[in-house]
Amino acid sequence: MAKKRRNASVAVGAAAVLTAIAAAPAGAANGGVTYSGLSVNGGKPIVIGIQETVSVPVTYRMTTSRTWDWPPLFFLYRGKLANRDYDMLYSSFGSSDRTCPVEGTGRCEVEDGVLDIDPRYAIEGNGDAGTWKSAAQLSLPGGDSVFTDLNRSVQVQRATRVTVNAAPEPVVKGKTITVTGKVSRANWEKHTYQGYGGRTVSLQFKADGASSYTTVKKVTSGSTGALRTTVKATTSGTWRWKYYGNSTSGAKASTGDHVIVWSGVRIMHAAR
Structure with a gap:
């Protein structure tokens, strides 16, 4: 299990992942799940103040032949993803049923997602500033999940x-x-x-x-x-x-x- 799980409430069409990924590498895949075209905040670092919610635009594409129970959850981590020994910064990611159904197969594509970051709840302390790694979790039927490392470093900055x-x-x-x-x-x-x-x-x-x-x-x-x-x-x-x-x-x-x-x-x- 992750050491930290913060701000995990779900809001359809919104998320609170603190990330500035320019683009997921084409074909970044794990367990039959492929990610591409990921863009958060145009690739710029996310700069966060002390109380203002920061809304960040996000797009991505996920393709799989497997059936999912819920759309992908993008998150930042420090540590080792493989054995689930990591610190985590994230909240759930939602999107419209038209582009990314709650349950489905095939392609999940989001062009107008938003990351809503509230520093009063999503940030634990000043140590959260700096470099994080990025990953995604796809929930499968029966409680299984596929975790995919997106191989991108991310800068989270204090305003x-x-x-x-x-x-x-x-x-x-x-x-x-x-x-x-x-x-x-x-x-x-x-x-x-x-x-x-x-x-x-x-x-x-x-x-x-x-x-x-x-x-x-x-x-x-x-x-x-x-x-x-x-x-x-x-x-x-x-x-x-x-x-x-x-x-x-x-x-x-x-x-x-x-x-x-x-x-x-x-x-x-x-x-x-």
């Missing part, structure tokens, strides 16, 4: 938040702009966001009229996640911080803070 403030606003051209902010990360055990220290975060700028941001410099966050640096005012535009994430933490950019840069002459005229 991050980044704030920004650029001052003064407006500023005289050539003067100093101080850009501050903070990077924090979801703590799944305390259900709050806490400062994320020692992170390399990029300060980016987008000049008025430009279509994209450019990295100006990189700054390391302090022990409380605080960010602070200075730049010279050259032209009006928007400043932001961007954290690119890691294997356990999601990438995130702050909102932008716009700063108007004036020449000294223009400020004198405005004062009159």
Whole structure:
């Protein structure tokens, strides 16, 4: 038996598997059951906060000559699938009767499935962040099951938040702009966001009229996640911080803070 079985309630057309599988290898099979075309969240990591339910799109195809009692259950595991010595993250997967009947044979195909992930119930602790392996279970008549390793590693990540403030606003051209902010990360055990220290975060700028941001410099966050640096005012535009994430933490950019840069002459005229 699995060491952990969490959030196992069934909702037709929904699931709560924390996975980011780009595609199951064609012909991934076990016991006469073949999986292909599996896509969850477009292959991107699943980034989870502290209380918001994350809804993730999923598609897959399962083909078998055997009769099943229930559609496949996709799950993540750490450990050994062969002898059922593993930790498990999953909930049941349902779909419409038209594409994947509760009882049937042949092909089970889902194009509009959804994974609904509620971190308050599906996550046990911060240790759940990181790399997991993926598998599927097909329930057969008589209580038997076929477990298939889908041979894909999956990243489950804790959400991050980044704030920004650029001052003064407006500023005289050539003067100093101080850009501050903070990077924090979801703590799944305390259900709050806490400062994320020692992170390399990029300060980016987008000049008025430009279509994209450019990295100006990189700054390391302090022990409380605080960010602070200075730049010279050259032209009006928007400043932001961007954290690119890691294997356990999601990438995130702050909102932008716009700063108007004036020449000294223009400020004198405005004062009159």
